[in-house]
Amino acid sequence: MEDLRATTVTDDPVQRRDLILLNRARDGDLDAFNDLVVVYQDMLFALVVRMVPDRDQASDAVQEAFFSAYRNMEGFRGGSVRSWLSRIAINAAMDAQRLKKRRPADPYPELEDDTWQPPADASADPVTTSLTAERHRALNAAMARITDDQRTAIVLYDVEGYDYAEIAGMTNVSVGTVKSRIHRGRLALRGLLADRMDLFRG
C-alpha cells in the first residue's frame, strides 16, 4: 500500500517539529495533537476573530477547526502544518459567518481586542502612539461593520498576505469576485471612516 504520509524533508525546525507531532497524532497520540493545539491556538484565534468579530463565535469556530483538523489528519498531504491549520480555521470562520447569516440577530459588536496595537516605533512620541491606537480602534470598528465576504477577503489579502487565486480557492469564488469584494470593502471602509479620515491622512 502506498504510504500517503507526509514525507517532506524540511530544514525549518518549526515545520519539522509540526510534522513529527502530526505523525505521532496520526498514530493515535492525543498529547501530540494537543501540543499542536497549544502552539497554534492563539494564532488561529487571532486570525478567526478578524473574520468573525464576535469573540464567542470566533472561539467556537476555532474549536470546530481543531475538531475538523483532528478528524481529517489523514488527509494532510505534506507542506506546512501551520498553513493547513490556517486554512481549516478560515473554513470554520466562513462556516460561522454563514451560520450568522442564516440566524441574523444583532450585527457584530465592535471588536473588543484593544489589547493588541500595531508595533509603534521605539522613538515614537506619546502623541503618535495614541494616534496609532486611535486609528487602530477606528479601523477595527469599521471592519466589524462591512460585510463578512468583504472582511474575509480584505483580511486574507491585506493582512495575511494570501494572493487573489488562493483566496478564490478558499472562498470558492472567482478571482474577479475576490478583487471586487476587496475594492468594495475598502470603499465601504472609507465610507464608514469618512469622519475620521484625518487619522489616516498624512
Add this chain to the structure above:
Amino acid sequence: MAEQDRGSDDPRLAAVARHALHDEELVAAFAADDVVDPVDLERARSFVDRCAMCRELHDDLRQIRSAVQASGTAAQRAASIAAPRDFRLTAEDAARLRPGSPVARLGARVGWQGRLRLGVAAFGRPLGTGLATLGVAGLLIGSLTLSGGPFALMSGAGAGASSGPPGADQTAAAPEQSERSMTSAPGSTTKDSGGDLVPSTTAGGPGVGALLLGGSFAVLVAGIGLLAASRRIVGPISARRGN
C-alpha cells in the same frame, strides 16, 4: 445674500454632481493597482487626474490599505492576544472524532479514490462476472423474444400478467362502465373494451424484447468494464506479490 451663498456653492455642487458619474470601484481598483485593461486604466487615470474627489478617494483608499496592512498578521497578534479558552481535545473528543475501526481509518487515510480502488479490487471480479453473465442471458432472451420464438409468447403473457393491477382495475371498472353504456351508448362498449385489450398484449412482445436487449447490453458493458477495472487494479498488486 442667499444668492451669494448659492453662487459660492455652485462649483462644489457641480464637482459633486460630476463625481457622482464617476466609477468609484474603478478608482478603488486603480488605487490597488488592479486595473489591467488599457481603456479602463486610461479612464481611471483621467478620473484621478481631473476630479479632486476621485483623487481624494484614491489617496484615502491607499491610506486605508496601508493601515489595514499595518494592523498585524494573526501570527504577530498571537504574541499578545491569548485565546479565550483552551482548545485542547479531551479523550472523549478524540474518541468521538476519529474513525474507530482499522478499516475506517484505512479508508480515511487513502481518500475516496483509494476507497473506490479498494472496493473495485475486492468486489470487482465477482460483481463484474455476475453482471456480464446476466447481460449475456438477457441478450439471448431478448433476441429470442424479438425473433418470435417461445419467449415471445412468454413475454406477451408476462406483459399481461405484469399489468395485473391495472387489469384488475379494468375488470372492476368494466361492470360499472357497461352499466353506464347500457343506458347511454350500448354499441360503443364492446368496441372500446375489445379494442383496448388486444393490441396492448400483442404489442408488449417487441417492446419488452427491445427493452430487454438494451438493458442487457448495458449490464454486459458494465460487467465487462468492472472486470477490466478490477484486472487493472489487482494485476499490479499480484505482480508485486509475485516478485
